Amino acid sequence: MSSSNYLSISDILVTNEKVPCKFLLDLPKMGFLDPSAAENDLKAGTNIEIPLWLAESLYTRRPPLVSVDLPKIYKETYREILNADACTVDMHKLGQHFYELGCYIAKHDIKSEVSATLLNTYRQRFKMILSATVSTDSINSVQPLSASERERTKSAVVTERALSSWLKIGDCPLTTASMIANHRKRKRAEMELS
Amino acid sequence: MDPFEIEFIGENRIVSIIPNFSHDKIFLICGEFGPFRAGLPMNVPLWLAVMLKQKQKCRMVPPDWMDIEALETIKEEEKISRFFTKMPHEHYMIEAKLILGVAAEDIPRAAEIKTIIKDIWDIRMSKLRTSMDALMKSGGSYGRLDHLTMMEINSVKPLLPQAMDELHRIKMMTRQTSSSTLNSSTFSQSGSSQNK
Amino acid sequence: MDTEDIELSEDEEEITAETVLKTLQNAWQNERLSPEILPHHNDMVECMLGQIQHMERNINKLPKTDLRSCIHKMELNRIKYIICNYLKTRLNKIESYCIAIVNEEKQRIESGTNYLTPSEFRYAQEYVLNMENHLKNTVLDHVPGNMQTFEFNKMAIYPNYQSHVFLKANETVNGIVLEDLLGDQDEEIDLEEGSQHILQYKPIADLVKNGKVQLV
Numbered sequence: 001m002s003s004s005n006y007l008s009i010s011d012i013l014v015t016n017e018k019v020p021c022k023f024l025l026d027l028p029k030m031g032f033l034d035p036s037a038a039e040n041d042l043k044a045g046t047n048i049e050i051p052l053w054l055a056e057s058l059y060t061r062r063p064p065l066v067s068v069d070l071p072k073i074y075k076e077t078y079r080e081i082l083n084a085d086a087c088t089v090d091m092h093k094l095g096q097h098f099y100e101l102g103c104y105i106a107k108h109d110i111k112s113e114v115s116a117t118l119l120n121t122y123r124q125r126f127k128m129i130l131s132a133t134v135s136t137d138s139i140n141s142v143q144p145l146s147a148s149e150r151e152r153t154k155s156a157v158v159t160e161r162a163l164s165s166w167l168k169i170g171d172c173p174l175t176t177a178s179m180i181a182n183h184r185k186r187k188r189a190e191m192e193l194s
Numbered sequence: 195m196d197p198f199e200i201e202f203i204g205e206n207r208i209v210s211i212i213p214n215f216s217h218d219k220i221f222l223i224c225g226e227f228g229p230f231r232a233g234l235p236m237n238v239p240l241w242l243a244v245m246l247k248q249k250q251k252c253r254m255v256p257p258d259w260m261d262i263e264a265l266e267t268i269k270e271e272e273k274i275s276r277f278f279t280k281m282p283h284e285h286y287m288i289e290a291k292l293i294l295g296v297a298a299e300d301i302p303r304a305a306e307i308k309t310i311i312k313d314i315w316d317i318r319m320s321k322l323r324t325s326m327d328a329l330m331k332s333g334g335s336y337g338r339l340d341h342l343t344m345m346e347i348n349s350v351k352p353l354l355p356q357a358m359d360e361l362h363r364i365k366m367m368t369r370q371t372s373s374s375t376l377n378s379s380t381f382s383q384s385g386s387s388q389n390k
Numbered sequence: 391m392d393t394e395d396i397e398l399s400e401d402e403e404e405i406t407a408e409t410v411l412k413t414l415q416n417a418w419q420n421e422r423l424s425p426e427i428l429p430h431h432n433d434m435v436e437c438m439l440g441q442i443q444h445m446e447r448n449i450n451k452l453p454k455t456d457l458r459s460c461i462h463k464m465e466l467n468r469i470k471y472i473i474c475n476y477l478k479t480r481l482n483k484i485e486s487y488c489i490a491i492v493n494e495e496k497q498r499i500e501s502g503t504n505y506l507t508p509s510e511f512r513y514a515q516e517y518v519l520n521m522e523n524h525l526k527n528t529v530l531d532h533v534p535g536n537m538q539t540f541e542f543n544k545m546a547i548y549p550n551y552q553s554h555v556f557l558k559a560n561e562t563v564n565g566i567v568l569e570d571l572l573g574d575q576d577e578e579i580d581l582e583e584g585s586q587h588i589l590q591y592k593p594i595a596d597l598v599k600n601g602k603v604q605l606v
Contacts, residue, residue, distance in 0.1 A: 099360070103367035115368035115572075122361055126330040129353065130323055148360070156353040163349050166197035167291070195422060202468070203419070220458060222465050223407045223441060245464060251457070329588075336568055336579065337588045339556070344606050347556050347586075355554040355588065362552055362590070365571040 010147075014100040018049040020069040021058070027065070052104060059108075068108040073098065079117045086124040091146035098146045129153050133160055200345050204285030205241035205292070210255035212236075213246065240292060247296045254297035257282070257289060262303055265310040272317050278341040287315060287345050322346060326354050334361045410437050411469065418476040420598055423556070423605035425591050426549040427483040427491060428598065432507045435473060442466055484514045489546035492518050551592040557603045558586045566593050 023046045030042040033050065037043075047069075050058075058065040072078060073095045082089060091098050099118055106114040129149055133156040145153065206224065212235050219228035227238050235255050238246070246252040259265070259282035271279045283289070290311045298304040322342070329337045335358060339347065417431045445466055452459040484491055484506070491506070492514050498504045499511075506514060522542055530538050559581035568577045568589060581587065581594075581603065597603040 099364060103364055106368040115364070118364050118368065119361060122357075122364065123330045123334060126334075126357055127327045129357070130327060133353070152353060152356060155356075159349060159351060159353065163197050163345075166201070202471070203415075206415075215457075217457070220461065222462070223411055223438075223445070223469060224465065225408050241464065241468065242461060245461070249457075335570075335590070336577070339586045339588060340584075342586060347606055351556075355556070358554040358588070359550065359552065362554075362571070366552075369571055 010100070014097045014104070015053040015056075016051050017071075017097055017101050019052050019055050019071055019101075019105065020047060020049050021055050021066040022047050022069065023066055024063070025065055052101070056104070068105070070105060070109055070114070071101070074102060074105055074109065074114050074117070079113060082117055082121050086121040087128055089121075090144035091125075091149065092144050096147045099148060125149065129156065133157055195348055195351075197345065197348065200348050201288050201292075203344065204288030205239065205244070207240045207283070207285050207289060208237050209240050209243050209257060209289065209293070210235050210237055211243045211246060211252040212255060213252045215251055240289060244292050244296050254293055254300040256301045257293070259283075259286070260290070260293070260301060260307055262306055262310065265307065265314070269310055269314050269317070272314055272321075278318060278321065278339070280341045281314075281343055284343050285345070286343065287311070318346060319349070322350060326350060329354070330357060330361075334358050405437075407438075407441050410434050410441070414438055414469075414472060414476065416601070416604060418472050418479075420605050421476055421479050424595075424598055425551060425553045425555070426595070427480060427487070427505055429503075429505045430480070430507045430510065435477070438469060438473060442469060480510065481513070483549070484510060485517060487547055487549055488514055488517045488521065489543060490548045493543070493546070551595065552590050554588055555591045555594075556586065556588050556606045557581075557594060557598075558606050559583055559603050561602050563597060563602050568593065 023042055023044055026044050027042040029040055031037045031040045033042055034046055034048045037046070050066075055066060055068050059068055078089070078094075089095075095101070099122060102114055102118045106112070106118070128145065129152050132143055132145065132153045143150070143153075212233060213230040214232050215230060216232050217228060217230040219226050220230075224239060227242070228236065230236060243252065243254060247254060264282075268279065268281070290308070294301060294304055294308050294311075298308075301307060325337075325339075414431065414434050417428070417434065421428055445462060449459050449462050449466075492511075495504060495506050495511055495514065504511070525540070525542075530540055560583070562581065562583045564580045566579050566581060566589075568579060570576050579587070579589075581597075586606065591598075594603055598605060
């Protein structure tokens with residue numbers, strides 16, 4: 001229906017993210033899943049982090065073998081911070097795939113507040129993309145953006161550059177008057193001297 | 195689209211020139227133009243005007259709107275108004291750039307006009323940023339954008355439409371999952387691509 | 391100086407070359423900006439290609455230094471760009487969405503509402519076939535027998551009808567319904583003539599096809 005893509009690499013990366021799970025049944029010979037366990041069998045009640053694709057398939061079994069917990073960025077404490085001011089959160093550190101993983105994880109939220117947080121966060125943080133687009137720092141320099149926010153910024157920068165090169169080209173460049181540019185240069189020169 | 199493609203579209207606009215040669219009507223696919231009478235103003239598409247000017251076969255007639263007073267009024271209105279005001283026409287920036295580029299000497303006070311047009315453009319571009327942010331904050335699923343020109347609209351692609359797409363995708367995915375928790379369909383195949 | 395040669399004989403066709411060009415230009419612009427492939431305008435393309443050939447023959451009769459020669463050449467180059475880019479854009483879409491397009495087109499052919507020209511359809515079918523063979527030769531033939539069945543349709547990529555597009559209304563259209571996914575409060579908007587909007591492609595797809603709106 002929508003733009004689903006069987007071979008989407010970013011989707012494969014997202015579903016490879018680890019999520020905290022609690023095993024609900026004893027699983028013989030599955031102890032290797034828990035790095036801290038010494039036994040062969042995996043005991044009911046064990047909490048470990050496993051990749052989302054695995055968690056999902058264990059969760060959708062009847063009866064489910066695991067219950068999926070929310071990764072901490074989607075938990076109440078972080079939700080409060082995000083709802084207060086989403087722009088203060090460093091997604092580069094805390095949620096590379098914040099929105100994408102959030103979409104998958106939302107159904108495991110009993111209060112179903114994750115969805116609203118995702119939308120609200122996206123709307124608030126849009127202005128960060130806007131300002132990153134015009135900022136002179138390179139996109140690769142440390143910015144608290146998630147992977148997809150970075151992608152957005154990159155393509156917006158391409159547009160921005162194409163437009164400014166259009167404005168500059170020709171016999172009559174419609175850009176900042178050269179006086180202002182010179183003024184800035186002089187200022188910088190002065191600063192460097194002092 | 196590339197800005198040069200928008201320029202290409204804008205170049206179909208009809209402008210006035212004064213040829214310095216005489217010639218019969220010329221029958222182009224996009225219409226017939228002429229006859230050319232040396233010293234008499236006539237209408238041609240912008241691309242043809244630029245070409246003739248480059249060959250020094252004509253002078254440009256300044257478009258009505260390329261007038262300091264008229265532009266000052268537009269600039270003031272643009273500053274005051276919360277909304278985008280109506281520009282002289284859909285491709286004002288392209289016309290300005292091309293005409294001032296090849297025929298600055300034909301336009302009285304060309305340098306000042308250039309500055310005002312650039313001011314107007316800058317005011318509108320910064321307003322465009324604020325409006326994009328406001329549009330996203332207010333829901334981000336629909337917006338009305340009267341009086342924005344094609345070049346201006348093009349400057350927010352793909353950012354704005356993609357951001358709106360993404361919001362929609364979050365809504366779709368979280369709604370589907372909350373309404374059917376028993377969704378046991380092929381999980382890893384239901385993913386949506388982030389970059390089409 | 392027989393400009394008459396270059397002039398169109400208007401009584402031959404009801405539609406003027408100017409109108410054909412305008413239609414093509416709009417079709418090109420819409421094709422560039424719409425997520426899905428649009429119904430083809432092959433008649434217009436053919437007509438314009440004929441026109442171009444005719445013009446080129448006449449230009450060749452003009453002396454090289456004749457001003458008209460370079461004006462006409464310039465115009466023809468502009469039109470050729472539109473046509474090439476239009477056809478290329480369609481081919482790109484056919485390649486990206488080949489499986490979906492071939493499946494949908496088969497149904498449309500039955501009802502006589504095909505979007506693709508016969509040659510585009512042939513191209514699409516061959517493209518799908520080549521992809522299938524390639525996957526078979528490079529992967530499927532080398533994996534264990536029980537893994538060799540592969541539902542090719544699963545690989546289909548669909549255009550995103552929910553993507554947002556910019557449009558300008560050519561005429562007033564009332565009552566466009568914007569679905570509200572969360573609040574179940576669908577919103578209705580009117581597109582006044584000349585107004586511009588950004589909204590989802592899906593509810594206005596038909597308006598693009600019947601020319602009531604233009605994508606910008």
